[in-house]
Amino acid sequence: MVNNEINEKLVECANIQKGDIVLEIGPGTGSLTNSLVEAGAHVIAVEKDPAMAELIMERFQDSGLVEVVNEDFMKWRIRTSIEYFRNHYSAKGIPFKQIKVVSNLPFNITTPVVKRILPMGDIFSSMVLLLQDEAAYRLIDMSPQASNYRSISLFVQFFSVAQYEMKVSRSNFFPRPNVDGAIISFNIKSALDYPSVSSTKSFFTLVNMAFAEKRKMLRNSLEHKHPPAKIRNALKSVNLDETARPAELTLDQFVALYNALDASKENHPVDCT
Template sequence: MSSPNLPPISLYSTPTIIRPKPKPSLPARNSSSSCAPRQRPQTSCTATTNRRNPDDYHTTLKALNSKNRFPKKSLGQHYMLNSAINEELATAANIEEGDVVLEIGPGTGSLTNVLINAGAIVIAIEKDPYMAALVKERFASTNQLKVLQEDFVKCHIRSHMYSLLESMCLSEANTRYAKVVANIPFNISTDVVKQLLPMGDIFSEVVLLLQDETALRLVEAPLRTPEYRPINVFVSFYSDPEYKLKVPRSNFFPQPNVDAAVVTFKLKQAAHYPPVSSTQAFFSMVNSAFNGKRKMLRRSLQHICTPLEIEKALGNVGLPATSRPGELTLNDFVKLHNLIMKV
């Protein structure tokens, strides 16, 4: 995918006000809305009369200038300048009209715009009060958006989602699951992944724009390498991840020092999790194993049972007694855990 031809911008410099060229309106979108039984949401204005124009470099800078805002390094704010990437995110999540979508950090609303155009009902969580106000104002004419001004990593997203789905008459068992589509700050990637992936009872899939290095580590980290960590076991336990495409850094303002990537996580429901007696005990064992990453498991897990018992369990799994944590797959850890718990 080619990157947009953008003027050079220094990192975290004050953006220059640039007047965007007027763009032709896209064709109107007609639909109806009801609550019970569930119908597609309104996308006409009582919601939105016309499909909104895609955002670009000029639109994003104009939105930031309208509130005299600069991207905050402390919040990891990097705004997407290429509407085609936002379309890729929506496509990766297979967004359909009537889907409920959680967006984390909507910023100026460029991705929100794509999701609403696709007919989704968007629940946006924004930590920055100025950006929360901006996106509320921008989409004030539609009933397809609810903005929560909160810090995602500290909020109770499960209770929020249950409450919102109930209020929208979407909590019945026969409705589709919600989805997550977001361009998140790179500095909270792991926190977001850990919070969302165990929520297969609410979300069917999570589509995130992550730092490319992080994306590769989460999805493709091979065994016996420093990149293979407890988070890889966690991700595979709760989801089926897939690396979709690389996004060059030149697509962002301000331009970060790294490229990004789109990753999808198809969430598993509890019935499809690997069979362990206790997920808490299982991940406690995995974390303990990796705390002594260079140690053999018979030593790093000896607080759970004796080294001899661990060696015997490893043998029953078909692994050598000298195994280290970086050599075990998710299934290996599951089998080892279940054997150790019987000791």
Template sequence: MTLTLLLPAFLPFLSTPSTSRRGGFRRRLLPCIACAKGAPSRNPDDYHATLRALNTRGRTPRKSLGQHYMLNNEINEQLVASSSVEEGDLVLEIGPGTGSLTNVLINAGVTVLAIEKDPHMASLVNERFAGNDKLKVLQEDFVKCHIRSHMSSLLASMKPSRKSRYAKVVSNIPFNISTDVVKQVLPMGDIFSEVVLLLQEETANRLSVLSPGTSEYRPINVFVNFYSVPEYIANVPRSNFFPQPKVDAAIVRFKLKQAAEYPPVTSTKSFFSMVKSAFNGKRKMLRKSLQHLNTAVDIENALVGIGLPSNSRPEDLTMDDFVQLHNMITPG
């Protein structure tokens, strides 16, 4: 498929900066790239350059890999700015695609470890930055790779010249692995200080804004707040992507906690097992869904002891409530 064929088929709509409200919080909308016919290209990594890079490989985005390429370099710059990266930092990028975000990171003076599952894209990024010692590309499936080992080795080799002992994650990740990525990197506060991700907007809202008492409240919300402090940064309209997805995206920043800052549970394994059990019986009261851990009476007494009704359900509890409940009803 040629560039001239691709351009008309995926021409994004032009939009202007605005704000809107959804779900009771204020969203800041980033500007969509201006790529109407005759409009000048704003950046070497914008709409036309991204499609040209794909055409050099004869590639079209693969739905099975969740590939949606960023067409607006201003959003790449927003991602990098949101992470407060400094020259000499080490950054993990998941799914570099054509390397547009990679380019912004390298220009910021950081060293990038890019994990790319698609061998064609891994080869493209390797060729694009050939000879640049600020980039290492691994052609691996992030969900299956040993990221702690990779990052620890790189951090150790860079230690003498780095200002911070921690790395950061800055990525426009495939939407279909969002939860897997969050579960893998958030408990790594000993490796990363911040994680900045471009996520599907619904996922971004659920992970950073959703509070107890809502029907969408899930164990992942407890998990996120256990290991990090999440912050919704900005909405990104769907027209900034190729191909255009059916939903908007959003930038979310997670400031990771160190182990000493984790809530004081007697065992993280038993804590998250309890939380999962609680939500498996989401329509049930906790005194029923957690009876495999303790008696209904003891669970009721524990709930009342932390200031909650004895008939509470899982969606009623904050992360701190779950921590207190766990420590009261499970063996020490």
């Protein structure tokens, strides 16, 4: 449970307006849900725990603004379910637009949730999360050579514009955790705004391979996928040193390197998975 002032700050950071459709992951006892309802949002609350899901149903049944899904979000079929809700809201005369995600996430599922939501810019317009402070910095630190810079930093930058909104002292939580929290916002990009690569899936295969041993030089970490000469030529063609390491490259430089390695292929299938 979190101090209600923090819930109101989450609503404010998400710029919730009356009539917005909001996805809340893990509503728990419904303290954030209540702030969203007070702001006039239609809430789709996905709760794994059956007892908590029933509690949310009972607490907000008279509001007419909360739909409860008793499922594990990581197994929830997002696109199929959102299509159901599109029809559901349309039948009630509620305009259906892109969904905002607002959630006080369990700290241990932050990265998996981010990886599920951000590539769906056709469904979601923004996401505001309350999460562990250290995890927040890992997600938004876009500076090469920074201690938190890793593949997830590039993933976030590829699919969104992220911003650290504020630190949340551990004293705002009950029971009190051993770490501070933070509010972070994501303006989710549409596919037209992604960096230009032939396949996002293949691009992140390369990025993850590079960061698997981020202290290694790229020419060594990528040799399992590409011949050494091809890697050297690609590095040279994009003005990168042969001794370059993954933690030294910006997103744009990774995109350039990927495209240089990809240029020798005869076909360029478009894959937006």
